[in-house]
Amino acid sequence: MTAIWWAISEGDTAALAVGAPAALAAALISLALHPDPLPVVRPLGLLRFAGFFLVHSVRGGIDVALRALKPSMPIDPRIITYDLRLPGNTARVVFTNTLSLLPGTLSAKLGRDTLEVHVLDCAGEVTAEIARVEDRVADLFGVRLAPHAGGAC
Amino acid sequence: MMSTLDTLTAGIEYALYAAGAFFFLAGSVGLVRFPDVYTRLHALTKADNLGLGLVCLGLAVRAGSPVVALKLLLIWLLVLGAGATACYLVAEAARAAEVAPWTRGERR
Structure with missing residues (x-):
C-alpha cells in the first residue's frame, strides 16, 4: 500500500x-x-502470470478489433458452463476477472463450483483455453490443479 | 534543438498513441455493431484493455521517469480491475434478467 x-x-x-x-x-x-484468509501470491508465478496476461491482452484486443471491423463480422457466440478446479474465493475472483480481459471469453456468472462463460466464437478449443488461464491463476497462488476434463463448446 | 534520440522517442510515443486510439475506435465499432449485451461487453473489455495499455505505454515513454511509469502501470491495472468487475456485473445482471444470448443465424 x-x-x-x-x-x-x-x-x-x-x-x-x-x-x-x-x-x-x-x-x-x-x-x-476480508472474510477468509488471503492466499499468498508467489513472485515467480506472478512473473509468469504477467507475461501470459500481456501476450494474451494483445491477442484479445487484436482478435476482437478484427471481428468488429470485418464486414462479415465473424462471431458465433454461446454461453458455456465451465467446471472450476481452483479452490478459494480470492483465486476464483482473480480467474473470473482475468478471463473477461482475455481473448474471446467473458465471465457471466460465478456459481458454487462452476463459471458461466460467454464465448465470442465457439470454433476452436475454447474449454482448453479457459483451462490454461485457470492453470496460470493457480500458478500465481502456488496451487497445482489436475488436468481439466475438457468439454464441448 | 531536438536530437535524433528525441525525435525517435517522440516517434515511438505517437505510434503508441495511434495504436491505442485504433483499439479504442475498434472497441466502439464493436459496441455499435455487435448484436447483444454480451458480445458488446467483449468489444469493450478487450479493446479498451489493449487501447489504454498502449496509451499508458506512450505516456510512460514521454515521462521518461520510472516512478511515473510505475504510476501509469498502476492506473492501467486499476482500470482493468474496475473494467472487468463492472463487465462481470453487467453480464451477471443480464443473466439474472434472462437476456438470451444472440446466436448465429438470428437477425441482428
Missing part, C-alpha cells in the same frame, strides 16, 4: 507523512473486512 502511495505521489517523500499512515490503515481495515 505504501509502495502504491509512493508511486501515486511520484516519489515525493514529503507526501509519505500523510500517505504512510493512510496506507497502513487502509491495509489493516481491508484485512479485517
Whole structure:
C-alpha cells in the first residue's frame, strides 16, 4: 500500500507523512473486512502470470478489433458452463476477472463450483483455453490443479 | 534543438498513441455493431484493455521517469480491475434478467 502511495505521489517523500499512515490503515481495515484468509501470491508465478496476461491482452484486443471491423463480422457466440478446479474465493475472483480481459471469453456468472462463460466464437478449443488461464491463476497462488476434463463448446 | 534520440522517442510515443486510439475506435465499432449485451461487453473489455495499455505505454515513454511509469502501470491495472468487475456485473445482471444470448443465424 505504501509502495502504491509512493508511486501515486511520484516519489515525493514529503507526501509519505500523510500517505504512510493512510496506507497502513487502509491495509489493516481491508484485512479485517476480508472474510477468509488471503492466499499468498508467489513472485515467480506472478512473473509468469504477467507475461501470459500481456501476450494474451494483445491477442484479445487484436482478435476482437478484427471481428468488429470485418464486414462479415465473424462471431458465433454461446454461453458455456465451465467446471472450476481452483479452490478459494480470492483465486476464483482473480480467474473470473482475468478471463473477461482475455481473448474471446467473458465471465457471466460465478456459481458454487462452476463459471458461466460467454464465448465470442465457439470454433476452436475454447474449454482448453479457459483451462490454461485457470492453470496460470493457480500458478500465481502456488496451487497445482489436475488436468481439466475438457468439454464441448 | 531536438536530437535524433528525441525525435525517435517522440516517434515511438505517437505510434503508441495511434495504436491505442485504433483499439479504442475498434472497441466502439464493436459496441455499435455487435448484436447483444454480451458480445458488446467483449468489444469493450478487450479493446479498451489493449487501447489504454498502449496509451499508458506512450505516456510512460514521454515521462521518461520510472516512478511515473510505475504510476501509469498502476492506473492501467486499476482500470482493468474496475473494467472487468463492472463487465462481470453487467453480464451477471443480464443473466439474472434472462437476456438470451444472440446466436448465429438470428437477425441482428
